[in-house]
Amino acid sequence: MDQFLAFGIVGLSTAAIYAVISSGLVVTYATTGVFNFAHGATGMMAAFAYWQLSVGWGWPVWLALPVILVVLAPLFGILVELLMRPVQGLGDAEKLVMTIALLSGLIALARWIWDPMEPRSLPSFFADRTPFHIGSATVSWHQAMTMVIAIAVALALRVLLFNTRTGVEMRATVDDRALVGLTGANPVRANRVAWVAGTVLAALGGVLIASMVSLDAMQLSLLIVSAYAAAIFGRLTSLPMTFVGAIVVGCMEAYLAGYLPQNEYLPGLRLAAPAILLLIALLIFPHRKLRGRERNLTQVPVPTVRGTFVFAAVIVVFGLMLATVLGEGDLITYGQIFAFGVIALSMVPLIGYAGQISLAQLGIAGIGAVVCANFGADGQWWAIPLAMLIAGAIGALVALPALRLSGVYLALGTGAIAVVLDRWIFPMASLEIFGREFAFFNMGSANLAGPSLFGFHLDSTAELTVFAAVCLALVTAFVAAIRRGQLGRRLIALRDSETAYATFGGSLLLMKTLVFAISAAIAGLGGALYGMQLRAVAPEQFNFVAGLGIFLIAVVGGLGVVGNGLFTGSMIAGPMNALVALIPATQNFVQTLPALAGLAYGSGSVDDGIVPSLRERFDSALRNPIAMGSLAVAVLALWMLRIADLINGYVLVLGIVIAAAAAFGWGVRRVPETDSESESEIPVEWWGLQRPWDEKDEEVLDRAIATRG
Missing domain, CATH: 1.20.5 (Single alpha-helices involved in coiled-coils or other helix-helix interfaces)
Structure with a gap:
């Protein structure tokens, strides 16, 4: 009983911190409609800044803490509000990309400023005071202070929201932002107050929890997963239920740490428990439709057969060029273009065609790498389709929760799955399956070998590079064929309106399961190719944060076009590596580039993606x-x-x-001048009469008729 009480005290003190952080998340979302994925990274930056002031520069606590909470955090909140204001009236996709880009960027910035190889720690508050006792449980003054602060935050938020004019504006903004403006209130001020309050609470939580863990940018940023689970308990609207959720999460973590059996398989469960609880909360608790409208759905281009085969040939030739002109070391680096391209291409049918947001693609790619390492150690060619099959089966399982989730909720769910893979599954010890030992990353890394095809063993880096290029070309042709066929049209209809798709007899279960399985199988292939190129891979290369960079570059490239695979792979493994090779001092700056690209896309600087824009601009030259x-x-x-x-x-x-x-x-200059404006003004009903008919016009005409009907 004494041990149970002691773990309960630890859980409640941790829950108090989660309550502070998650309440800021709820206040921000309920007022602005923006679910801030970077909320935990904000607390992480505050923790590092507090360490810099108090430990690095020796400032006293009474000075360092107010500077963080009263000066730096509010200023950062105002900066984020200015950054998010342009996307306030846009859809969930733009907001999602902006906050994910901010999360990725803050982690990269923290690693740039504070060397991750240098250990750092923060002392707890009142560490010099003697702890007191509640029964047989020992309570430190730091733990007691966190509980008091959580209660004070709850009372302060109650007063702010229900006893001040600004609070009334904040609550009114939840219902109708435009109507609030007509009443003479100031919704911009309400949003700014919400961002400042949320940022201050994230900073306060980050400083409080930093003394309990090591100062690591990724670890501190991902502590937000626990706060996400607490916020979902409150359905992103109820602060009291959010506090209840924080207590559940905090106590669960403490009791798992105390009572979970010690063996090779369960320690990672404690680390992944918040993510598992988040996924369960998403599936169990009913939630209202997320605020904001969906983004304006644009036409997904239909690639021609001739164009697809020409582009596939270009990919293969590009692979041959790299294999013949680069040395062994450079080829290992730049040959990753094609593996990353396959992983990025897995997002096109899932996100670009079907509109199902997934943040777990790199984690699923890790499954493909692990399967190929276990069954293809001696070059067995069938290990690659087996890796795709198992990854596809995992993707089909992921589709089941996707039936209840959409938009940001689906992003949260798939992100939770990625964290579970990262923290629990991949570090797990080997298992015995059907009498055969199966090792994930063998508690360290997984070794992969090239396949044997048609009597030839692809072992050299040059051969594997060409093989990966051929695979990317084949997957590109396959994804293009999906878009041209009936399945592609069904996926587009699913993206446009799930309700309408089901009303007209479509099976949401079948279609979501199918597209998740296809996407996961492609990602599994990409993971296997990535492992073969490097010969050995570690679980850190498939973690959640690493996947965010690929997601952001793929979004910027344009998730509706098949050329995005080569574009994303080239951007990640091409110029970014080349810049670091030429100027090593730019390595930290290069890590921030995906975040900067995501911020540019979310703010509207890049319309439907770079690849479609380039294709439209140079279409005449390509023809x-x-x-x-x-x-x-x-x-x-x-x-x-x-x-x-x-x-x-x-x-x-x-x-x-x-x-x-x-x-x-x-x-481009050889194209004769045409009156493009007058052509664009021709109603779709007159296409084919007043201008030549194009095979792509059929889908546009169908959409126009459906919209007007």
Whole structure:
């Protein structure tokens, strides 16, 4: 009983901190309609800043703490409010990308400022005072203070929301932002107060919990998963239920730490327990429709058969070029383009076509790598389709909770699954399945070998690079075929309106299960290729935060186009690695680039993605046989010169860039001037009469008729 009481005290003190953090999350969402994925990263930055002031620079606590909570946190809250204001009236997708980009960016920024290899810790408050006792349980003054602060925060929020004019404005904004403005109130002020209050509470929680864990940017940022679970208990609206949820989460963690059996399989369960509880809460508790409207759904382009095969051929040729002009070390680095491209392409049918947001794609790719490592150690070719099959089965299981979730809720659910894989499954010891030992990452790393195909063992890095390029080309053609076929049209209909899709006889269970399985199978293939390229992979390479960077680049590229796979892979493994290789001092800056790209997309600086924009801009050049033929000849000539060692790699890259610029520039200028405005004003009903009919027009016409009907 004494032990039970002691663990209860620890759980309540932790719950108090979760209550403070999650209440700030609820206040921000309930007022602004923005679910802040970066809420935990805000607390993390506050904890590091407090360490810098109090420990690094030796400031007294009575000065450092007010500077953090009264000066820096409110200023950061105002900055975030200004950053989020442009997306206030947009859909959930833009808000989601903005806050995920902010989360990724703050983690990268913290690692840039504070070297992650240097251990840091914060002393607890009142550490010099003798603890007191409640029965047989010992209570430190720091624990007691956190409970008092949680009660004070609850009372302060009650007074703010129900006894002040600003609080009334904040509560009114929840119902109708436009109507609040008509009454003479100031919704902008209400939003600013909400962001400041939420940021201060996140900072307070970060400072309080930092003394209980090591100062690690990722660990502190992901503590928010516990606060997410508490907020879902309150359905993102009720502060009292949010506090109840915090108590449940905090006590659960404490009692698991105290009573969970010690073996090779269960310790990770304690770390993953908040994520599991978050997923359970999402599935059990009813929730109202998320505030805000969905983003304006744009037409997903239909790739032509000829264009798809030409693009697939370009991917293979690109792989051959890399394999013949790069050395072993560079090829290991830049050959990852095709593996990352396959992982990014897995998001196109799932998110781009079907509108099902998933933050677990890299985690599922890790499953593919693990399966291939276990069954393809001696080059068995069938290990690759087996990895795809098992990853697809996992994806089908993920689809089951997706039936109840959508939008930000689905992002939370898939993010929780990624955290469970990261914290529990991947570090797990080996299992015996059907009499065969199955090791995840063998408590360290997983070794992979290239496959044996048609009597040839693909073992060299060059061979594996070409093989990965061929796989990316085949997956690109497959995803394009999905879009052209009946399945693609069904997925687009599912994205447009799940209700309408079900009303017209579509099976949500079947379609969601199918698209999640297809997407997961593609991600599993990408994970296997990634592992083969590196020969050995560790679980850290498939963690939740690493997946956010791929997600952000893929979103910026454009999740509705099949060319996004090559674009994302090239951006992640190409210029970012090249910049670090040329200027090593830029490594930390490069880590922030995905976040900056995500912020640019969310703010509307990039419309439907870079790839569709480039395709539209240079469409005429791509259709010009003289321009493309000349470019192909120039690239082939430069390639042969590099193989003959007559030019170096820098000249090759510069020559290709110049040739591409000249070909595309000439091809665009050769297009005759047309009255594009008058053409765009032609009603869709007159397409085919007043302008030539295009095969892509059929879907546009169907949409127009359905909308007007």
